Amino acid sequence: MKKLTIIFTVLLIVSCGTSKKISSTDLLNIAKKQTENKEWTKAEKSWTELIRIYPNNAELYFQRGYVREKNLKYKECISDFTKVIELKPETHTARTNRGYAYRNIGKYEKAIADFTSELEVNPNAYSYEHRSFVHYLKMDYEKALTDVNISIEKAPTNSISFKTRALIYKAMNSKEKSCADKEKAIELKLLEKYSKYRKDIKELNEYCSE
Numbered sequence: 001m002k003k004l005t006i007i008f009t010v011l012l013i014v015s016c017g018t019s020k021k022i023s024s025t026d027l028l029n030i031a032k033k034q035t036e037n038k039e040w041t042k043a044e045k046s047w048t049e050l051i052r053i054y055p056n057n058a059e060l061y062f063q064r065g066y067v068r069e070k071n072l073k074y075k076e077c078i079s080d081f082t083k084v085i086e087l088k089p090e091t092h093t094a095r096t097n098r099g100y101a102y103r104n105i106g107k108y109e110k111a112i113a114d115f116t117s118e119l120e121v122n123p124n125a126y127s128y129e130h131r132s133f134v135h136y137l138k139m140d141y142e143k144a145l146t147d148v149n150i151s152i153e154k155a156p157t158n159s160i161s162f163k164t165r166a167l168i169y170k171a172m173n174s175k176e177k178s179c180a181d182k183e184k185a186i187e188l189k190l191l192e193k194y195s196k197y198r199k200d201i202k203e204l205n206e207y208c209s210e
Helices: 024-036 039-054 059-068 074-089 094-104 107-120 127-138 139-155 159-171 175-187 195-208
Strands: 009-014 018-023
Touching: 018 024, 018 107, 024 039, 024 059, 039 059, 059 074, 059 094, 074 094, 094 107, 094 127, 107 127, 127 139, 127 159, 139 159, 159 195, 175 195
Parallel strands: none
Antiparallel strands: 009 018
């Protein structure tokens, strides 16, 4: 999580008919802790309160966008990342985070545009893999393969990229390459780090056992 710099302010929190003073520094620490603990709904409320006090702080919008994205509130997080880009265009990954949200609501062209814009200023493996996966979803396998190869070149231990390339090779009927990449993703502990990819690995396992 990015380090935030917040000017000290005292807030008045009303609860159960009583008032309690809390500093913005304390609220920031609460928001960060809630985010770390994956308490997405509580964290969103805390980041929203901080945004109410500091409405022009791009970092706060980024953090609220992040927790909304993790809570699958894609349309809401898109507006947050858009605000980040408006306030601080140079913020790294803001466009990729927004592109990921666009991908999840099926707006593939907007997703690709965001990943591409991010790569122009921040050519990172993460964004190449994300753009690759959208090309894969669009069944543009050559472009998908080009992007994921760059992603692997930049980050050769990124298990997600090997999983993505395995799916691309499967779609291209390159079974040997697909199964080799699937094994590499497992070797790099994909499922230990990202349990959400169990469905993809199951699909690949079935393909490789045929």
